[in-house]
Amino acid sequence: MKKTIVTHSGKFHADDVFSVATLMHLYPDAQLIRTRDAALIAQADIVVDVGQEYDAQAGRFDHHQRGGAGARDNGIPYSSFGLVWRYYGLAVCQGNPLLADKLDANLVAVIDAIDCGYGMSGNEQGVSLSHTIGLLNPTWQEADNFDDCFGQAVQFATTILMRFIANATAQLDAYQEVVVAIEQAEEASIVVLDKYIPWKQAVHEHGQQVLYVVYPSPAQQWMIQAVPVAPDSFDNKQSLPLAWAGLSGAELQQATGVNDAGFCHNNRFIAGAASFAGAMKMAKLACQN
Known part of the structure; x- marks a missing residue:
C-alpha cells in the first residue's frame, strides 16, 4: 500500500528536506503532504518534523516536543533528519552499518547540530549545506509557493545524499584495498x-x-x-x-x-x-x- 508522508507546511529547513529525501528514496511512490492539520498528521504513515511526537515504531519523527528527542553520545541532539536516519539509514545504505555511521557523522549529525543550534556561538560565517537549503525558500518578494520550492529542495537534497553515499562507499572500499596492499607488500x-x-x-x-x-x-x-x-x-x-x-x-x-x-x-x-x-x-x- 502506498505510504503517506507528512511534514509541516510553510518555510522548510535542511532537516525536514533531507528527511523527506531519505524517505522518498525508500518509498518513491509515497504521497507527500505538507500540512499542520492535526487530522491529516494523525492519519499519516510517517510524520516528520511536526506533530510533537517521537515514536519510530509508529512512524513519528518530531523533535520539537518538550525535552526534545534525545541526543547522540557526543552530545549532538537529534533533529528530524537524525531521527529518520537512525531508523532508516541502514536500509538506505543497503545494510552496511559502517556506511550508515559514516553518513551520520559527516552529513546527518552536522545538519542536526545546526538545526538544534548545538555548539553554535551565533557568529558563524560562510555558507553551510543547511544555509543552502534555506536559500531555496521563496523570499518575501517572490510568489508564496513553498510547496513547489520544497519539491525542488528535496530533489537537490536527494542528489547530495546520493553523492555522500557514493563518496563514503568509495572511501570504505579504498580503505579495504589499501589494507590488502599493505598485507601483500x-x-x-x-x-x-x-x-x-x-x-x-x-x-x-x-x-x-x-x-x-x-x-x-x-x-x-x-x-x-x-x-x-x-x-x-x-x-x-x-x-x-x-x-x-x-x-x-x-x-x-x-x-x-x-x-x-x-x-x-x-x-x-x-x-x-x-x-x-x-x-x-x-x-x-x-x-x-
Missing part, C-alpha cells in the same frame, strides 16, 4: 597501489612501517609519495632525500641514477618517474637515505 616500508585511491587513513592505522606509497597517476607516470605522520599532517615520517629537492629531468636523473626520473617536489613529499621500475628504484633509494 614485498617490503614493509613501500606499499604499491595499482591505481590512485585514498590511502592515508588505512596506512596510518595499519601500516606503521610504511614510509612511501607508489601509485600510477593520470599523467602517465608513477608517483612516490611520502607517508605523513598523520592523515591530515604536512610532516612526513621520512621525506624524500634532500639532494633531490626541486630537481627534475636530467638533474634528477643524475642525482638518483634513475634514467626516467621526472621530478621531485621542493618540499620532498612527492616525486615521479616514467615507469613503475623507476619509481620503485627511487622509493628504495629514499628508504636507504
Whole structure:
C-alpha cells in the first residue's frame, strides 16, 4: 500500500528536506503532504518534523516536543533528519552499518547540530549545506509557493545524499584495498597501489612501517609519495632525500641514477618517474637515505 508522508507546511529547513529525501528514496511512490492539520498528521504513515511526537515504531519523527528527542553520545541532539536516519539509514545504505555511521557523522549529525543550534556561538560565517537549503525558500518578494520550492529542495537534497553515499562507499572500499596492499607488500616500508585511491587513513592505522606509497597517476607516470605522520599532517615520517629537492629531468636523473626520473617536489613529499621500475628504484633509494 502506498505510504503517506507528512511534514509541516510553510518555510522548510535542511532537516525536514533531507528527511523527506531519505524517505522518498525508500518509498518513491509515497504521497507527500505538507500540512499542520492535526487530522491529516494523525492519519499519516510517517510524520516528520511536526506533530510533537517521537515514536519510530509508529512512524513519528518530531523533535520539537518538550525535552526534545534525545541526543547522540557526543552530545549532538537529534533533529528530524537524525531521527529518520537512525531508523532508516541502514536500509538506505543497503545494510552496511559502517556506511550508515559514516553518513551520520559527516552529513546527518552536522545538519542536526545546526538545526538544534548545538555548539553554535551565533557568529558563524560562510555558507553551510543547511544555509543552502534555506536559500531555496521563496523570499518575501517572490510568489508564496513553498510547496513547489520544497519539491525542488528535496530533489537537490536527494542528489547530495546520493553523492555522500557514493563518496563514503568509495572511501570504505579504498580503505579495504589499501589494507590488502599493505598485507601483500614485498617490503614493509613501500606499499604499491595499482591505481590512485585514498590511502592515508588505512596506512596510518595499519601500516606503521610504511614510509612511501607508489601509485600510477593520470599523467602517465608513477608517483612516490611520502607517508605523513598523520592523515591530515604536512610532516612526513621520512621525506624524500634532500639532494633531490626541486630537481627534475636530467638533474634528477643524475642525482638518483634513475634514467626516467621526472621530478621531485621542493618540499620532498612527492616525486615521479616514467615507469613503475623507476619509481620503485627511487622509493628504495629514499628508504636507504
